[in-house]
Amino acid sequence: MSGSVRILVGVDGSAGSEAALRWALREAARWSAATDGTGRGAAPMVTALLAWTADGLPHGVLRAATQANPDGLVRAATEMLERSIGRVGEPSGPVTLQRAVVREDPVTALTAAAANADMVVVGERGHGPLHRLTPGSISQGIVHHAPVPVVVVRPATDGETPETDDRRPVVVGVDGSDLSLAALRWAAHAAAVRGVPLRVVHAWGGYDPMYSEVLVGAQGLLVRQAEDVLDQAVKLGLDAAPRLIVESVVSPDSAMRALLREGREAQLLVVGSRGHGGFTRLLLGSVSHQCVLHADCDVAVVRSGELPVRAEEPAVTLA
Known part of the structure; x- marks a missing residue:
């Protein structure tokens, strides 16, 4: 396993x-600790990117805008980034923290920079030219x-203070689609670096109530099919899972x-960007969209099966 994860x-x-x-x-430090310092490649890297434009400037940059001084605007943006880093604190472990200040709208800047990252992390909402339109619109755009x-x-x-030893599980939704299996693999790594259980959820409900009589008669079959889907997903998705x-x-x-119910007791909820079957209508903007908006915990939306690490041989224990 490599600890050289790149987080934007x-x-x-x-x-x-x-x-x-x-x-x-914290996530970068977890990846590093999971390798006991023996991971291949460079140390985990976190890039803190502040994007700004002349429209809808963050408050600190806006104060400098009246000077009509481009260099002053860049300095103000850089100072704002440094103040945020100062409040959060520099990384304590073998994690490299980079700074980037970009004159661009946040969605465009982060999407472009994501080409060189393994994951992007954003707050639920923030400042910026989009924050007045829809709560969380920047995070939704990313x-x-x-x-x-x-x-x-x-x-x-x-x-509330962040838990340093959070033992709550990582929860992932699966439906047998390729993207849900990618989400399952990603979630397995997230659970492994935390040393917590992975809770795999398959939901088969949500049928039109006009077919309720048919549904009752076929419930046993639906449950068996759902169990088969879940078992197959675990078998396929965790074929290279860590312990x-x-x-x-x-x-x-x-x-x-x-998923929203399971997320109440989770530290991280992982979903694919779209799916089928029990996750029909999981076109980004439906189930995954609702999880991002309404889940009580942090939410990860996975688009591909690419993982920045390779795990050891599987040693999965079913509970």
Whole structure:
């Protein structure tokens, strides 16, 4: 396993973006610790990127805009980024933190920079030219367009401090589609570096109520089919899984309802960007969209099967 994961974080001076930066630094440290310092390649790298434009500037940059001084604007943006890093703190372990200030709208800048990253991390909401349109519209834009997995981090509630030893599981939704299997593999690595169980959820409900009588008569068959889908997904998706405990959940609810419920007791919810079967309508903007908007925990949306690491031979324990 390699510890040289590359994490890109969108920072704009908001509390939400600083929560995202804090999450990314902890995640990079986890990847490094999981290799016991023996991973191949360079140390994990976190890039904190602040993107700004003349329209909808972050507040700190806006104050300097009246000077009509491009160099002053860049300095103001750089200072804002440094203040955010100062509040979050420099990485304590073998993690490299890079800074980037880009004159571009956040979605465009982060999507372009994501080509050289293994994942993108953003806050649930923040400042910027889009924040006045729809809550979380920047994070939604990144989720829609980034070519790599995107993690949307929930801000801490008042008085809440991040848990240093969070034992809650990582939850992932599967339906047998290729992208849900990619999400399953990604979630397995996330659970492994945390040393927590992986909870795999397949939901077979959500059928039209007008067919309720047919549904009742076929319920036994539907449950067996759902169990088969889940078993096959675990077999295929965890063929190269690290050592971890896997908990299987078959739910008669709709995909969205089942995932939001399981997310209440999770530290991270992982979904594919689209799927089929029990996750029908999981076209980004439906189930995955609703999870990003409404889940109680952090949410990762996975687009491809690419993983920045190779795990050891599987040693999966089903619970």
